[in-house]
Amino acid sequence: MKLTLQKSSVNSKSEIQITGSKSESNRLLLLQALYSDIKIKNLSNSDDSNVMQQALQTSTNVIDVHHAGTAMRFLTAFFATQNGREVTLTGSSRMKERPIQVLVEALNLLGADITYLETTGCPPLKIKGNVLTKNKVTLKANVSSQYISALLLIAPKLENGLELTLEGEITSVPYINMTLDLLNQIGVETVFDDNFIKVKPLNKELKAKSLVVESDWSSASYYYSIVALSEIGTEITLSAYKESSLQGDSALANIYKQFGVETTFLNNTITLKKNSKNTNAIKLDLNNSPDIAQTIAVTCLGLGIKCHLTGLHTLKIKETDRLLALKNEIEKLGGKISVTNDSLGLEESIFLKNDCEIATYNDHRMAMSFAPLALKTSLQIADSMVVSKSYPTFWDDLKSIGFKISK
Template identity: 45%
Template sequence: MEISLNSIPQTINGEVKLPASKSISNRVLILNALSDSDMPVENLSDCDDTNHMLEVLNSDDCHFNIGHAGTAMRFLTAFLSRIVGRWEITGSERMQQRPVGVLVDALNKLGAHIEYAGQNGYPPLRIYGSYLKGGAIEIPASVSSQYISAILMIAPYMADGLQLTLTGKIVSRTYIDMTIALQRVFGAEISVKGHCIHVKPGNYRPVHYRVESDWSGASYFYELLAMTESGQIILPGLLPESLQGDSHQTEVWKQLGVHTRFTSQGVVIERKNSDPTGLKYDFTEMPDLVQSFAVACCIRNIPFEFSGVETLRIKETDRISALITELKKLGYILTTGDGSQLIWNGERRQAQTHPRIMTYNDHRMAMAFAPAALKHPGLTIVDQEVVSKSFPTYWEQLSALGLEFT
């Protein structure tokens, strides 16, 4: 199905109920399961990724299909490698095109037994869960932080623990830091020195845990305000001292005129005057926000140069190509520079009338492009249901802010 946005008010005021953090939810579910806790995790994210995790963790089956849930694929591959049994895990057609070779190779070196049921380096996987010896290993950190987080979370259950050295450029370091912080909450003994991480063998302890709201989901409402003339949005449940790296977006949105104020209930964001001539930023630590900033800058006619976008090629879709293709429909001509950048120098062409934005099975494409209807009334988002991957009530929240769509 698709949704057409008819109008967006020039002034936005209201309150948004954000989902719980998907990143924290998925990590805590793994740690909770490894601790053999009978305490439920409070305020879990009600999204596809987390629901797939729950289905597998609560299942008596040994064959799992996790759809488009990349986080679930990586975390569960590591988790199942130390659960005694024979397991098979697969996903959607796109999931079977997303590489897992770095993770599988590392786990096998640590004592796991994982085979490819199809093409080498890609799902589906056949996993023979058993004893993991652990030890010293090097992993390239330039591909995906989720590979590293997946291995770290099972590391206490390796006989010799884990001495992990990260090689190359480290992308999304804040997500690795989040994993380590949560492991420590559950009782893991971990030391970090530069690119080296040492996890001692041991067991997690059961912990009563409540998940905070999602800073990634907040970005679409910052984006919305950045495009309007004035307004204020209340975002309950966001913490100033957050485990989420995406919480650092506040300073970048400030450059686009959206200011953040923390209260005891959460965050209040407000649109103020700003007229930036351009935006240059390294998104290595916040890659999931590139779509929101790219669309906002184009609509505001603010040229930009974004670096640190390499990992966007292996997300739910190739997000670089998707952004270039779909923003061209709105009249904006983007380039990739040396391949590790996303650049708009202000080049324009005639926009399509009533453009139809393809989402490529990517929730963030749908949510980032919806606010563009402010300048392109009648804009249509194809496959509106894709938002269920991380933010099932996204359209309802937009409606509550006064956006009209059919």
Template identity: 35%
Template sequence: MKEIKPISNFNVTVAIPGSKSITHRAIIAASLATGKSLIRNFLDSEDTIFTAETLKKLGVDIAFEGNNLHVSGTGGKFIPLVGRKELFLGNSGTSFRLLLSVVALGQGEFVMTGTPRMLTRPIGALVTALNRLDVEASCINQNSCPPVLIMANGIRGGRTEIAGNQSSQYLSSLLLTGPCMNQGVEIEVIGELVSTPYVDITVDVMEQFGVKVERDNYSYFRVKPGKGYEAREYTIQGDASSASYFWAAAAITGGVVTTENIFPLSTRQGDICLLELLEKMGCRVERSSDRVTVHGGALSGIDADMGDLPDMVPTLAAVALFAEGKTHIRNVQHLRIKESDRLRAIALEWGKLGAKVEETDDGLIIYGKGDLKGTVVFPHNDHRIAMSLAVIGLKVHGVKIEDEACVGKSFPRFWELWDKF
């Protein structure tokens, strides 16, 4: 159990570790490339290790050297498998979704599975999209959730479609394997796509590894056959999602935080847009080429469509507790299928502290400046809930977080850096 000590009047600088989202995608692109790649500043976390270890089980040679990864790509072809192989992905939804298409490139019988929570998280839309490309895959329990059985025999490719309203990772999965499909791939997105910045990250990583993606905004994508990934050296920038908790710390305490290894003027990470919301609430933000400084100030509630920033909802929900008036967070119904039902988890745990939080069909209404009292809170095995509760504890005496180690999913060094305060 971790007790958070309230603080104020601080000025700290924090070097932010590599982006989880970019690390997943870079490891996959390097694994599917022809030749040897060097990935610098990769994020060593539970989720990214699931991705790397699964690729190693498919026959990719991956060696760890400090914060660097040496990856010997297979050119999108894997060693044929004899017998059935189980691939355990824990509760890493990103690993599961992105790798489902990668596993289908192989040869043999695979079962992809995970923790009990993972077995409740939808995957059926991606399975159906792969079926349209002649991949033999099915949800074993016939409930559109893992475990998934894949009779892998490469992917023919062609044209498919994917619903956009659950997870953009379905689309990213298909895109990442597109260069390795015999006919390439054309993908039509049905309905409005959620979390679009993560697709931009996928496309950017693919292009950095030599693959061109044709697109019509977020409704149509095409990857032509014949031009595979090229091995290269690639440096992963800091994670804006991880930086957000330090920005929030400054916001609510009136302190000053500078985060290094963040590139606000050029990054594809959509979570950088949390800075604009903090400015609307009353913070002062300084941006330079490779760092961000946030100065806390008097805060006011806002109305925020966070459909493209779902991972930032817990962070903003923590800040909202200390703002005048109410904050309305909208268009994030897809948060119910994350590591936890994040909307419910926020309402429950913030409520334990005395906050007034209302769940809506697609978000939350949070009433600021309430009478908050510290108590024991539970992060629901969700790293982002835990780190957001740590933010709240900087202003509320007596916040004690159970299962604090769950931050290892995305930010193993979080408590070490947090204790700098």
């Protein structure tokens, strides 16, 4: 469904309740499948978390995760440990192009039995569940952190735990720390020292049985963009968030100071307030939070300021090649942008074209990151319901703060 966003302005003060983090929810769902005593509060209502939940509860032998990359990776590790069960794990046509060889090879080294059914190195996979007795594996450190987290999440259920060595510079460290922190909360002993991670088996009773998922910082990013593109004095309050967040995208609070947006933490809420204007170029390394690159690039486009973003190598293997998709859509609007395999450079822009149709490429973040531009120009969002992958109520929430949106 295509939506038209008329040029809008937002209320001077607004409040939004945002659903639980998809990243935390999917990790906890896997841990809950391994340890049935775990109870989860404020679970994400995203498509990805629904897919994950259904896959873990089904008894069928063919499981289709559609576009859910996190689910594909976490479930590959989970089903590899389910002794005696055989499943076929598949997904959308794009999912069948997304690499998973690094994880499959690591699991097979630990004693798993996983084979490819179509293209070598990509889903669909045939997984025959085994008892994994080996406990040492080495990975390149710059791979998707989801491969690493998938291994860490099953580690406490392995007979001998897991010793993981990472070679080179690690990508997305906050996501690895999130996984280890959640393991620690249920009583698993872990060590993360330089490029070595050790997870001990959990044979005793769980330390924590009820865990609350923090709201999703990636979803908050669109409100940071909205406030940055709004008049000075505009405020939006979001819940539920904490200053000591496990999520890498909580870097937003610091990053958006460069756009004149201040963040105040109070009673599990954050209030974003536009305090000043900025015309200086933005230069950031997003190695630890690549998911907010699209939001930041579009914020800079809307403000007409230069930016140079690096650390983006994982964006090429997401729901789409996000760097190429960004280039296509920003150029439609009149922006000048160059991209490499791991960076993008945006030039200053003087005006934005009206009524451009933004293609979304089956990627929820493309739809949501471009939406704030309606504060500067009218635009259309193709396949708008792609947002349900992570934030199903996104368009209703934008309407509630003043956006003019129609079908």
